[in-house]
Amino acid sequence: MEHGWRSRGAWWLAWALLTAAGGVWLARAELARLHEDFDTDGRIVHRLLSQQVVQYDAVLATLALLAPAADGPRPEQRLPAINPAILSVVRHDRDRPWPDGPHAEALTQAEARSRTLRRAEVAAPDLPQGRYLLVLAAEPTSFALAIDLAATIPWRDWPMDPRQSPVRVRVEQGDRAYTVQPGRFADGPWTFAFRKTLAAQSQPFDVVAERTVGWIELPWARIAGWSIAVGLALAALQAWLRQRAARRRAEELLRLGQAARLNTLGELGAGLAHELNQPLTAVLANAQAARRLLDDQPPEIDAARDAMTQAAAQARRAAEVVGRLRRLVDQPRGPADLQPVALQEVVHGALYLLEPERQRRGVAVHEADATVTVQADPVALEQIVHNLLVNALQALEAAPADGRRLAVETGRDGANGWLAVDDSGPGIPPEALPRVFEPFFSTREGGLGLGLSLCESLAGQMGGTLSAGRSAMGGARFELRLPLAAGAAA
Amino acid sequence: MNAPQSPVIHLVDDDEAVRDSLALLIGTIGLRVQPWAQPQAFLDHFDRHAVGAVVMDVRMPGIGGLAVLQQLVAQGVDLPVIMLTGHGTVEMCRRAFKAGAAEFLEKPVDDEQLLEAVQQAVRQHVASRERQQADQTARERFAQLSEREREVLGHIARGLTNKEIARVLALSPRTVETHRANLFAKLGCESLVQLIRRYAALAEEAGTP
Numbered sequence: 024m025e026h027g028w029r030s031r032g033a034w035w036l037a038w039a040l041l042t043a044a045g046g047v048w049l050a051r052a053e054l055a056r057l058h059e060d061f062d063t064d065g066r067i068v069h070r071l072l073s074q075q076v077v078q079y080d081a082v083l084a085t086l087a088l089l090a091p092a093a094d095g096p097r098p099e100q101r102l103p104a105i106n107p108a109i110l111s112v113v114r115h116d117r118d119r120p121w122p123d124g125p126h127a128e129a130l131t132q133a134e135a136r137s138r139t140l141r142r143a144e145v146a147a148p149d150l151p152q153g154r155y156l157l158v159l160a161a162e163p164t165s166f167a168l169a170i171d172l173a174a175t176i177p178w179r180d181w182p183m184d185p186r187q188s189p190v191r192v193r194v195e196q197g198d199r200a201y202t203v204q205p206g207r208f209a210d211g212p213w214t215f216a217f218r219k220t221l222a223a224q225s226q227p228f229d230v231v232a233e234r235t236v237g238w239i240e241l242p243w244a245r246i247a248g249w250s251i252a253v254g255l256a257l258a259a260l261q262a263w264l265r266q267r268a269a270r271r272r273a274e275e276l277l278r279l280g281q282a283a284r285l286n287t288l289g290e291l292g293a294g295l296a297h298e299l300n301q302p303l304t305a306v307l308a309n310a311q312a313a314r315r316l317l318d319d320q321p322p323e324i325d326a327a328r329d330a331m332t333q334a335a336a337q338a339r340r341a342a343e344v345v346g347r348l349r350r351l352v353d354q355p356r357g358p359a360d361l362q363p364v365a366l367q368e369v370v371h372g373a374l375y376l377l378e379p380e381r382q383r384r385g386v387a388v389h390e391a392d393a394t395v396t397v398q399a400d401p402v403a404l405e406q407i408v409h410n411l412l413v414n415a416l417q418a419l420e421a422a423p424a425d426g427r428r429l430a431v432e433t434g435r436d437g438a439n440g441w442l443a444v445d446d447s448g449p450g451i452p453p454e455a456l457p458r459v460f461e462p463f464f465s466t467r468e469g470g471l472g473l474g475l476s477l478c479e480s481l482a483g484q485m486g487g488t489l490s491a492g493r494s495a496m497g498g499a500r501f502e503l504r505l506p507l508a509a510g511a512a513a
Numbered sequence: 514m515n516a517p518q519s520p521v522i523h524l525v526d527d528d529e530a531v532r533d534s535l536a537l538l539i540g541t542i543g544l545r546v547q548p549w550a551q552p553q554a555f556l557d558h559f560d561r562h563a564v565g566a567v568v569m570d571v572r573m574p575g576i577g578g579l580a581v582l583q584q585l586v587a588q589g590v591d592l593p594v595i596m597l598t599g600h601g602t603v604e605m606c607r608r609a610f611k612a613g614a615a616e617f618l619e620k621p622v623d624d625e626q627l628l629e630a631v632q633q634a635v636r637q638h639v640a641s642r643e644r645q646q647a648d649q650t651a652r653e654r655f656a657q658l659s660e661r662e663r664e665v666l667g668h669i670a671r672g673l674t675n676k677e678i679a680r681v682l683a684l685s686p687r688t689v690e691t692h693r694a695n696l697f698a699k700l701g702c703e704s705l706v707q708l709i710r711r712y713a714a715l716a717e718e719a720g721t722p
Contacts, residue, residue, distance in 0.1 A: 083518070097525040124599075156577030208698070295568070296599050296600035297572050297598075297599040297600055300531065300600070300620040300621060301528045301599065302529055302533070302619040303533050303596075303620070303621040304599070304621040304622065305528070305530040305531045305534040305622070306531070306621070307621040307622070307624075308531070308534035308535050308537070308538045308621070308622075308624070308627075309537065310541075310625075311537075311538055311624035312534065312537040312538040312541055312624070315538070315541040315542075315624070316541060319541075326537075330534070330537055333530065333533065333534060334534075336530070337530050337534070340530070468522075
């Protein structure tokens with residue numbers, strides 16, 4: 024039992040280890056995939072935003088180049104209508120100041136920086152609102168664009184669904200940030216981050232993408248599948264090993280049984296041969312000596328007569344050996360052990376013993392529960408019932424798998440109790456029926472033909488009978504009748 | 514040669530009926546049968562000098578037939594032994610012959626077969642005893658020869674003529690002639706062929722130069 028526990032523990036441990044190893048591998052693979060997707064998305068976002076903001080440089084450069092007259096038709100004022108990300112365009116002619124406004128100061132400073140750096144400059148950024156001005160100093164007229172980041176985002180080409188995606192995307196400068204996409208940002212065991220400055224020198228904002236991966240996002244379904252598969256494989260392996268061990272044990276038992284039987288038979292044969300050959304030798308020698316004595320001239324009649332008398336006596340001795348052997352084989356037990364036995368208990372016990380056989384063949388059993396107590400030798404009765412059930416189960420192998428039925432019924436009939444074993448097998452051919460109880464007669468391939476013969480002798484020794492016939496279930500019916508126990512006959 | 518004895522067949526079997534019937538059967542061809550119920554009694558008391566044979570069962574209580582056979586061989590008994598068995602296997606047969614059995618027969622045994630085997634064994638034994646007897650007599654006669662006569666015998670056996678022997682032994686041919694005549698008389702031989710057949714081996718054995 025202890026061994027059983029230990030071995031079962033080892034199987035569970037193996038299952039747990041394999042599940043853990045496979046689970047970790049699957050989780051790592053999933054995390055690696057998520058990280059790669061995240062990086063790809065981050066790069067795409069960076070490129071898209073960079074492309075957008077570079078356009079503003081181009082717009083400013085074009086305006087500076089064309090320098091539309093301050094008093095002309097002012098085509099630059101049509102830009103907000105074409106590009107919704109450009110909220111307005113402000114111009115600063117050399118001979119006029121920047122228009123009044125809250126950002127005039129910032130614009131002036133940015134223009135000065137722009138002039139020095141010879142590129143556009145950001146003025147008055149308000150990142151939380153996604154607004155900033157972009158100024159390019161030029162002669163004769165400097166221009167500034169008021170830009171709305173929200174309208175800048177190219178949602179059509181966006182690699183993620185902004186409402187569903189767990190990735191938070193922000194545009195940052197210092198500690199101020201515009202949130203492009205909120206993501207589902209929570210504390211999680213794994214965090215991915217992507218940070219890269221926009222590819223436009225004039226607008227040095229960082230694109231920052233972040234996401235967390237929670238436990239819930241691990242491939243639990245696949246891990247569970249793997250765990251189940253490991254469990255099934257181990258169970259199959261265990262079953263196979265167990266089956267192999269059982270088969271080995273059975274083969275071993277069979278071999279031992281055969282060897283023991285052969286030994287016994289060999290001993291029996293040697294003893295029997297000697298016992299019989301001694302008188303036969305004497306018979307033959309006496310008879311042949313007598314013939315020789317009679318052939319003598321003159322024939323020795325008296326001596327020959329003595330020899331023949333001896334031969335006859337020895338022939339009788341040989342017959343006695345055979346008789347002794349018969350008695351030995353026929354009556355291994357005396358009839359003294361008869362006692363009240365409940366038939367259904369014997370049936371129940373025998374069926375319990377044969378449960379594996381029954382299951383293996385998929386036989387449906389109907390078992391009677393009537394209480395019938397007969398006068399019998401319990402061991403002999405068990406042997407008979409066991410034999411009858413084994414025969415029925417074997418016969419059912421020839422029946423279709425879905426029609427294998429076996430019924431054991433008990434009842435009483437006058438002073439006798441009876442037990443009937445019915446099966447739905449092929450039954451006994453009519454021509455074989457009178458011979459089924461003969462020793463060494465068998466309808467089964469490889470059958471020794473001793474089982475039923477033994478059963479009948481045992482039944483007879485207990486004052487009962489065993490008969491065979493056709494069953495209403497289509498197969499064979501064997502009926503055992505035994506005297507009811509005293510007091511049980513009612 | 515001693516006076517010829519009538520051969521005796523020792524019949525060893527624990528079963529009285531078998532013993533009696535086989536004794537009767539063997540008796541019908543005029544052979545004397547000595548029955549033994551106990552193998553040990555047979556080993557202790559049988560006449561080792563008489564010619565004959567042993568007919569013995571393999572399976573007996575106490576010591577078995579094969580063990581008895583082995584003891585006989587170990588004691589240098591030259592009686593041929595016929596083994597009988599009721600349950601013969603190839604293995605048992607092999608062991609019996611290896612142990613020195615003259616014949617191995619299965620019970621129940623047919624009279625022709627048994628009697629033929631018994632007669633054959635007796636003939637064999639008589640012949641072997643006669644050969645032994647002759648050897649014995651020759652040895653006794655050879656012992657009576659003088660040293661010089663043995664030398665001459667050795668040279669005769671090697672095929673030398675009288676003259677050659679005289680030269681080898683530095684004797685006169687006439688003396689050799691005398692020794693030669695004495696040799697024939699003492700050894701009881703009538704021809705050179707007889708002399709050489711019976712005594713050449715002995716002369717060789719005695720180591721004449």
